[in-house]
Amino acid sequence: MALTIDQSPIPRYIPAPPVTEELDYVDLAIIDLSKLSSGSGKLELAGNVRDAMRAQGFLYVINHGLTLQETERMFDIANASFDSVSEDEKSAYAGKIQEEGSFQGYKPRQYWHIDAGVHDQIETYNINRDVSKKEHPQTLRPFLPEIQQFSRHSHFNVLHPILRLLTLGMDLPEETFVNLHGFNSIGESYVRFMKYFPRSDDEKSKTNNVWLKGHTDMGSITVLYSQPVAALQILAPDGKWLWIRHIPNALVINVGDALEYLSGGFYRATIHRVVQPPPSQRGYTRLGVYYFAMPDDNVKLISRSGSKSEWTEKKFEANVVPSMEVYRKARTSAYGRSTLRRATNEANVQEEVISGVVVRHYD
Numbered sequence: 001m002a003l004t005i006d007q008s009p010i011p012r013y014i015p016a017p018p019v020t021e022e023l024d025y026v027d028l029a030i031i032d033l034s035k036l037s038s039g040s041g042k043l044e045l046a047g048n049v050r051d052a053m054r055a056q057g058f059l060y061v062i063n064h065g066l067t068l069q070e071t072e073r074m075f076d077i078a079n080a081s082f083d084s085v086s087e088d089e090k091s092a093y094a095g096k097i098q099e100e101g102s103f104q105g106y107k108p109r110q111y112w113h114i115d116a117g118v119h120d121q122i123e124t125y126n127i128n129r130d131v132s133k134k135e136h137p138q139t140l141r142p143f144l145p146e147i148q149q150f151s152r153h154s155h156f157n158v159l160h161p162i163l164r165l166l167t168l169g170m171d172l173p174e175e176t177f178v179n180l181h182g183f184n185s186i187g188e189s190y191v192r193f194m195k196y197f198p199r200s201d202d203e204k205s206k207t208n209n210v211w212l213k214g215h216t217d218m219g220s221i222t223v224l225y226s227q228p229v230a231a232l233q234i235l236a237p238d239g240k241w242l243w244i245r246h247i248p249n250a251l252v253i254n255v256g257d258a259l260e261y262l263s264g265g266f267y268r269a270t271i272h273r274v275v276q277p278p279p280s281q282r283g284y285t286r287l288g289v290y291y292f293a294m295p296d297d298n299v300k301l302i303s304r305s306g307s308k309s310e311w312t313e314k315k316f317e318a319n320v321v322p323s324m325e326v327y328r329k330a331r332t333s334a335y336g337r338s339t340l341r342r343a344t345n346e347a348n349v350q351e352e353v354i355s356g357v358v359v360r361h362y363d
């Protein structure tokens with residue numbers, strides 16, 4: 001995507017230095033989207049995406065169409081939304097998370113309960129894919145055309161191609177999932193900026209160094225623009241937490257619960273969490289840029305996959321299938337605020353019931 005927009009000057013964001021420790025990394029497939037231009041490349045990619053998403057629920061995408069400089073520019077803009085906006089303005093543009101069940105706007109630090117009375121040290125600023133839906137702080141206004149272009153890029157050049165590959169991998173008509181993710185439909189797919197701040201020693205010990213508890217995402221696909229601070233881990237089938245490695249200008253993409261429902265369990269949402277970085281990167285902030293995709297609000301969370309449906313323990317009973325709107329509002333307003341109960345037979349799992357479905361949180 002060649003940026004065609006005049007760019008206002010902005011301070012550069014300097015991330016933490018590269019990690020120096022040897023970590024237990026997960027080996028994820030790397031999907032080269034530039035291969036999409038040939039017909040045979042597409043079928044091969046569809047097979048690779050299917051295998052990766054069924055085995056691990058996570059993969060990397062490279063050659064998605066933004067240059068490293070363009071991606072870094074979006075990190076600079078993300079950082080400005082935290083460092084260059086006053087606390088007063090952040091409160092004025094705070095999201096009505098509990099009241100409206102929507103993350104749009106700022107989430108202040110300490111809003112989510114993590115564990116043992118300790119709350120998060122994470123600020124987020126979420127922007128609907130149509131940036132004109134809400135007002136934004138003064139500092140961000142000159143950058144809105146760029147954010148808009150970035151959100152369109154994430155939707156049309158990343159989300160849609162990945163959804164097409166996922167449907168091809170199930171032998172479904174190519175547009176099956178794309179048709180449920182319209183850019184102009186009513187729905188919540190959004191750009192997220194997120195900044196993690198280091199914790200105090202007391203908070204560290206009480207939370208066992210977990211910054212964001214193990215969870216599955218509620219949407220269909222999450223796109224994470226890779227950044228250098230090691231902290232994201234996924235839960236491997238053998239119960240071990242494995243680290244995600246940073247690949248410059250790659251995307252880390254995972255399946256969320258909504259796609260698990262739409263695919264009838266053919267693709268499963270993988271549990272992941274964020275922990276304190278290793279010593280060489282401790283004491284730094286961690287800045288993230290993401291695109292959280294969800295089906296349109298009116299989409300019922302039932303399988304579209306016909307004979308490819310597989311049993312999924314999360315499946316809704318036929319008479320209580322929620323729409324994406326109902327489901328996302330329930331999950332968004334409850335997240336980090338509701339009282340969790342310990343799962344009966346797994347010591348490290350806590351549960352809550354949302355729209356008739358058990359949502360699990362992992363230590």
Ligand SMILES: O=C(O)CCC(=O)C(=O)O
Pocket residue numbers: 194212217224231232272273274288
């Ligand atoms: O920051 C990350 O690496 C992942 C964040 C995440 O899992 C989420 O916001 O759902």
Ligand SMILES: [Fe+2]
Pocket residue numbers: 215216217272
């Ligand atoms: Fe997540």
